[in-house]
Amino acid sequence: MADRTRPSGLFKNVNAKIASIPMILTALCVFLGGTLWTVVYSFTDSKLLPRLRFVGLDQYERLWSAPRWLVSIENLAVYGVLSLILSLVIGFVLAALLDQKIRFENTFRTIFLYPFALSFVVTGLVWQWILNPQFGIQHIVRSLGFESFTFDPLYNADIVMYGILIAGLWQGTGLVMCLMLAGLRGIDEDIWKAARVDGIPMWKTYLFIVIPMMRPVFITTLVIITSGIVKLYDLVVAQTGGGPGNASEVPAKYVYEFMFRAQNLGQGFAASTMMLLSVAIIIIPWAYLEFGGKRRG
Amino acid sequence: MASPAVFASSAGVEPHGPRPRRAISRRNVIVYGTLLVVAIYYLLPLYVMVVTSLKGMPEIRLGNIFSPPVEITFEPWVKAWATACTGLNCDGLSRGFWNSVRITVPSVIISIAIASVNGYALANWRFKGSETFFAILIFGAFIPYQVMLYPIVIILREIGLYGSLWGLVIVHCIFGMPILTLLFRNYFTSVPEELFKAARVDGAGFWGIYLKIMLPMSLPIFVVALIIQITGIWNDFLFGVVYTRPDTYPMTVQLNNIVNSVQGVKEYNVNMAATLLTGLVPLVIYFISGKLFVRGIAAGAVKG
Numbered sequence: 001m002a003d004r005t006r007p008s009g010l011f012k013n014v015n016a017k018i019a020s021i022p023m024i025l026t027a028l029c030v031f032l033g034g035t036l037w038t039v040v041y042s043f044t045d046s047k048l049l050p051r052l053r054f055v056g057l058d059q060y061e062r063l064w065s066a067p068r069w070l071v072s073i074e075n076l077a078v079y080g081v082l083s084l085i086l087s088l089v090i091g092f093v094l095a096a097l098l099d100q101k102i103r104f105e106n107t108f109r110t111i112f113l114y115p116f117a118l119s120f121v122v123t124g125l126v127w128q129w130i131l132n133p134q135f136g137i138q139h140i141v142r143s144l145g146f147e148s149f150t151f152d153p154l155y156n157a158d159i160v161m162y163g164i165l166i167a168g169l170w171q172g173t174g175l176v177m178c179l180m181l182a183g184l185r186g187i188d189e190d191i192w193k194a195a196r197v198d199g200i201p202m203w204k205t206y207l208f209i210v211i212p213m214m215r216p217v218f219i220t221t222l223v224i225i226t227s228g229i230v231k232l233y234d235l236v237v238a239q240t241g242g243g244p245g246n247a248s249e250v251p252a253k254y255v256y257e258f259m260f261r262a263q264n265l266g267q268g269f270a271a272s273t274m275m276l277l278s279v280a281i282i283i284i285p286w287a288y289l290e291f292g293g294k295r296r297g
Numbered sequence: 298m299a300s301p302a303v304f305a306s307s308a309g310v311e312p313h314g315p316r317p318r319r320a321i322s323r324r325n326v327i328v329y330g331t332l333l334v335v336a337i338y339y340l341l342p343l344y345v346m347v348v349t350s351l352k353g354m355p356e357i358r359l360g361n362i363f364s365p366p367v368e369i370t371f372e373p374w375v376k377a378w379a380t381a382c383t384g385l386n387c388d389g390l391s392r393g394f395w396n397s398v399r400i401t402v403p404s405v406i407i408s409i410a411i412a413s414v415n416g417y418a419l420a421n422w423r424f425k426g427s428e429t430f431f432a433i434l435i436f437g438a439f440i441p442y443q444v445m446l447y448p449i450v451i452i453l454r455e456i457g458l459y460g461s462l463w464g465l466v467i468v469h470c471i472f473g474m475p476i477l478t479l480l481f482r483n484y485f486t487s488v489p490e491e492l493f494k495a496a497r498v499d500g501a502g503f504w505g506i507y508l509k510i511m512l513p514m515s516l517p518i519f520v521v522a523l524i525i526q527i528t529g530i531w532n533d534f535l536f537g538v539v540y541t542r543p544d545t546y547p548m549t550v551q552l553n554n555i556v557n558s559v560q561g562v563k564e565y566n567v568n569m570a571a572t573l574l575t576g577l578v579p580l581v582i583y584f585i586s587g588k589l590f591v592r593g594i595a596a597g598a599v600k601g
Binding site for chain 1: 423445
């Protein structure tokens with residue numbers, strides 16, 4: 001505030017400003033500039049190379065009438081909703097179990113979290129192998145005598161997203177568990193004592209006292225999971241390659257294909273702008289609640 | 298010591314003090330049972346990877362994926378490392394491994410150096426607009442990468458680094474910046490203000506305070522940053538695909554190309570050995586770093 005009136009404002013903290021040049025360049029040129037650039041060019045008919053010939057909402061109309069895009073959106077919705085709910089539930093239950101003052105807590109936590117250290121490519125390839133109908137789970141159950149048992153999610157267009165979901169949950173629930181555990185550890189011990197004195201059963205204490213108290217943790221986790229879900233790409237590429245057919249296409253893959261394979265940049269820009277929009281719908285209200293409220297208070 | 302009054306009032310009703318714990322209560326069985334079952338589910342893929350990579354192909358065709366190898370062979374590992382083919386190149390994953398090393402090492406060093414200085418400036422040397430830039434940076438962390446892919450292609454092409462390892466290094470520095478800057482900013486903010494002021498009085502400047510006071514104090518946070526960056530960059534796939542050429546592909550991209558290539562007979566044991574090899578670096582980091590890894594995750598979840 002005081003800086004504004006000083007004439008030497010620009011040269012104050014020169015070193016700090018010089019040191020911040022990479023950050024400023026990244027923030028302005030890449031994050032802000034790049035995003036605006038893509039949004040602007042999504043209104044053009046760029047093909048192989050970006051060019052500024054505006055065609056209005058043409059790209060968006062074509063996008064929303066492309067069956068492949070509609071499949072992508074539907075897939076992401078199915079995957080997103082299920083993975084959000086399941087990873088929150090599983091993550092919380094695991095965290096609650098680990099919070100029971102048990103032995104080997106560190107061992108269990110290490111086991112639940114290690115998949116998170118692995119890349120989506122590795123995750124996708126392992127589960128591709130486990131779900132392989134010829135050798136994997138289906139083969140084993142059949143060889144136990146259930147000849148008609150069928151479980152081949154990666155080769156069945158109707159359930160392929162669930163096959164990807166299994167892998168995604170395996171990779172990501174450890175993270176949710178860790179965040180939830182940190183939240184549970186932040187709950188005052190006295191609350192547990194008070195609930196016990198009042199004779200409230202444990203599950204009720206969790207449901208009606210602890211979870212509402214952990215609202216900030218849940219919201220943060222929600223934002224982290226959601227922004228991860230929108231980026232879903234590597235896992236699909238590694239596990240199914242978008243197949244069978246186009247059955248497991250996702251928006252991020254659609255964008256990549258149109259930008260770098262089909263040489264239809266305009267479509268790619270329009271699709272990525274839609275991705276941006278969907279994230280904005282989640283992030284802006286969150287940011288408002290998180291930071292806007294503080295400013296008022 | 299409990300007062301006699303308490304003793305008197307509760308003496309006739311119920312035994313006082315903590316109940317002696319039985320090792321096998323119903324509650325314990327449920328808790329440990331569930332945890333054990335889930336732990337097995339989580340460990341299964343790792344086990345399957347190891348077991349498959351040690352079998353020969355005939356054994357894989359006959360047996361099931363969960364059975365331990367009858368005859369242990371390290372041939373798939375050798376093949377995955379040295380001779381597995383992607384397209385026309387048949388020099389195995391080793392090339393991808395070294396590419397990944399050459400990408401990860403400079404990216405980690407440069408991005409941490411930049412971000413730590415940034416975080417330090419944001420915490421102790423605020424200037425007009427610094428918070429705005431920081432806010433843009435944090436929002437940038439949530440923008441889907443797809444939105445920024447092509448503008449970065451143009452930028453890299455302009456400076457002549459598109460397709461090279463150094464281009465990818467720059468990209469990793471850019472996208473690592475939000476989380477790392479946040480990490481360092483929060484850490485340096487928690488350093489007592491008096492320390493900083495004392496150094497100022499003694500005549501130390503921006504770099505002097507950073508190098509002589511902040512840096513030696515913040516070793517743990519540097520380790521956390523190191524863990525986040527090494528695993529993150531090693532595991533990256535999207536940027537590798539977009540910003541490098543086949544001869545500079547990082548390990549993850551090459552792995553995907555080896556396993557998902559449509560040509561030739563599928564060699565599942567080689568594939569699993571290759572997968573395990575690629576996952577080995579982050580796994581080793583994870584098991585060595587232990588609690589610090591968890592701290593890195595928590596740092597990622599800290600709200601700005």
